Amino acid sequence: MKFSSHLILLFLSALTLFSCGNADDDVNFALNTGDGLGEGKPVDECLDLGENDLILSIQDQYTTLPGKVSIFFKVSDSEGNPVPGLSADQFTIYEQGRNDECFNTISTSESAARISPNSQIFSNNTLLVLDLSASVLESSLEELKSASISFVNNVMPEVTQESFKMAIYWFDGEDGLHELNPLTASKEELTASIEGITDDISQDPSTDLYGAVIESTEIASDLLVESTKGDKIGAASVVIFTDGTDQASRYTQDDAQEKVDKADANISFFTIGLGSEIDEQVLSDLGKTSSVFAVNKDELETTFNDISDLVSQRANSFYLFEYCSPKRDGSGDNNLAIQVKNGNLQGAVQTKFSADGFTGGCE
Template sequence: MKISNLFTMIFIMVAMLACGTYDDDGNFNSIPDGSNNVDKCLNFGDAQLKLTIQDKYTTLPGKVSVFFKVNDLQGNPVPGLSAGNFTIYEQGRNDDCFNTISSSESQARISPNAQIFNSNTLLILDLSNSVLSSSLQELKEASISFINSVMPEPAGDAFKMAIYWFDGEDTLHLLNELTSDANQLISAIEGITSDISNDPSTDLYGAVIKSADIAENLIDEQEQQSIISAASVVIFTDGTDQASRYTENDALKKVNNADENISYFTIGLGGEIDEEVLENIGKTSSAFAGNKEELVTTFNEISVKVSGQANSYYLFEYCSPKRDGSGVNNLVIQARSGTMQGAVQTKFDATGFTGGCK
């Protein structure tokens, strides 16, 4: 009799686990909030996209907003998605699995994210003697092309860029402060002269470390203002570190331990660079120009990727059919881009939800 009761208890436990992640009390503990490991009952198969939730909130009478980033599994951004690329799934206390929510009935949309998100680009230029004496004009042309490609039209406060430069000094020099004015940035580039530097050496690792600190501080400051932000650090050089104030390990440690919303890009020129080092510093992407005539093309290659990073953040909003009294509900957002798909699972509290959401 005791053996029979034991088998009965085991059967009941297995049956409960098979019914999904939702229990009668509305507690969702099986899958971590914000996880790409969505409930197996949805049977999505292998994912090729990764969705990372940055923030989420609800607005009465019944709107659910989720701010997230989409990358492929190699870490490349996936920009340009619209509401039609997403499918919403909800699971409440009476659901064994998830129900698909109609995009039209739920008024699902990708909304402007400027009110909660800022994208900052830091362009870091090597202005050591080798650049100033042999490729300054080409660097100016490439930098201006980069600015025109990255800065959106019309200008908006959500997208800003600052320009810094380095030589052999233990200083990261500010050329132009963070701004959304592309013309101001271009004027700063045009104003660079061959006598701007007093130290012909190259403090590359120092520039990496200092620019990482600036990016971290930007994100922290904007977070204190309830603004989620991302930063792209783009470093150009035509050589290796010569100042030797800091080590390669110091620089790489700073990059690898940085906030996940900071992207690092490097652009190298000529035959004196160390491509492996620059690839490690530019962990998001790197590009190399064999000669100064290739600089514009190389800068443009990176500009596309920088813009892609900024535009791979999405504020997805929809009107939930759940109503007050339903408690905490499971939510899955699935994204599709071509043949690739991926999803993320989270929760929302429907307390106070009524009809009339717009």
Template structure:
């Protein structure tokens, strides 16, 4: 039976109880994007050295008869996501009550693996397109091609409930129009983009700040819905525009404040096209990453550049599972997970309770 720990209980547990010989327990923020992580500094007895990789624990649980699962994100020390790690690049160390330090656990004997994380993770991408008159009249074909490439690069070919995308568009109206509801279907998203017609908009102005505020509210709601379902939720708002806010329905300061105060698991990306954009504003809105195309011929390569960043972030979350050799009666045990990529390493310390653990874990 899975024993899920709510975030509130996890924070209380990590702050109230020590882990082995570690000097201090911390609830740390491992990168500048503000993704909250739970964990502790690794015991000095392991002497693993400084962290160039940062492991941010998001959730953890055990499954009888003896499986330990830890869901975490990996970044480098500059906050850049680290994706594509395999089970062989992780080392497990356990410390029981009779151990002075940690003992390495054989990855093969423990059946260590990176597992599909759909049971604990939901990643949402909101693609928000400027379809004001300037785009529709001059660069619609290029935008449709670039957006299609973005969908193809970001969405897994095989549908999975942990990766979903929705497409919205805006013009001068006080509305964030829904082009495609949230879906795991790459084909549905591509069909929605293909169906964009030049006459889709009835207001030639640009309500950029309204789109920022409304898409942030939508992303926030998705993250909150995930939390209510005991799932870790992350969202990416990807906004394209070829100009500045013209409608003046909302204040610039309100839009920027909305982004700055958004949930820490919401990322913001912007794509700007042409000479009429305000790069400073778009960089503030796209606080995670911003790219700019000088002309419509560069638009697809610019979208592709950004899609790599969105995919790397989504794929830097890992569900790492292994079968522990600890058995019922051993109580709480300390656990260190170390990741190694080339000449870089990083580790995080936590603990698990082996109550009920027996043989037979697979």
């Protein structure tokens, strides 16, 4: 009977593992046990914090002498939508040592708690891929340039950060993407390259949409591999604009869709369609993260802004939270819980850290 009970528990655990995915597909949950908390776990019941409206998914954590604890995590709501723009004063820290029956609240001011730049452990790359086939160049080039510049301004940080980069590519009917601007952290460089687009840039009036999807996915995959070397965590976004369907017929829809579906989970895919000649279903499938459509060129900037908001929110929902722990050398492993409040919503996650070697003097 005891053996049968163990089998049932094992089956239920496996069922939970494979059925409880996370709605967000730009986070690496390789260490996730199925509850969406990454390396963390649910907080102890003694804290009595209530149900989680916000999900804190711990992606990495480490300590730095003389006593700093650093936690890198992503915040999303219960629907999987990213939650950007949080500040240190919205977080509460709880610690539990071996002599504590439950957790004690740690003052965020006394512990010098802060949200720190995460460039040393996080890399975010965006690929903007533009359809510059004849139909665009002849009828909506200026609107596309204006919308693209707005996209760059919305996605790239006000202050240049090496952890946020973008590259711009374009396609027509030729086999292969054309590089308009290589990967860079410079907003000015990206804007200048867009402003330099002329109506004679393309020599092939056709549209190789599926080829553009395939190659941009390969580029994003390579960038992700390169940017996550040295224990970094990375995410990438592919944003593709077109005003029509694939005309080159060099690749099939299935070829492109398979490439997207099999891409690394840390790559997000967005599509923007313009006009009446697009296939909304195809673009929705290829833009599996999100798709938007403009009826005419006057709506183009609005649709680009809609996508740029989503791209920016995802990138800015990653936080590096750091504080100086009052625990000292000899206390061993200590439990840590972090709670965040955003309006009426709250969420928390629990982990542990070693205070070996911790002394005073942390700032």
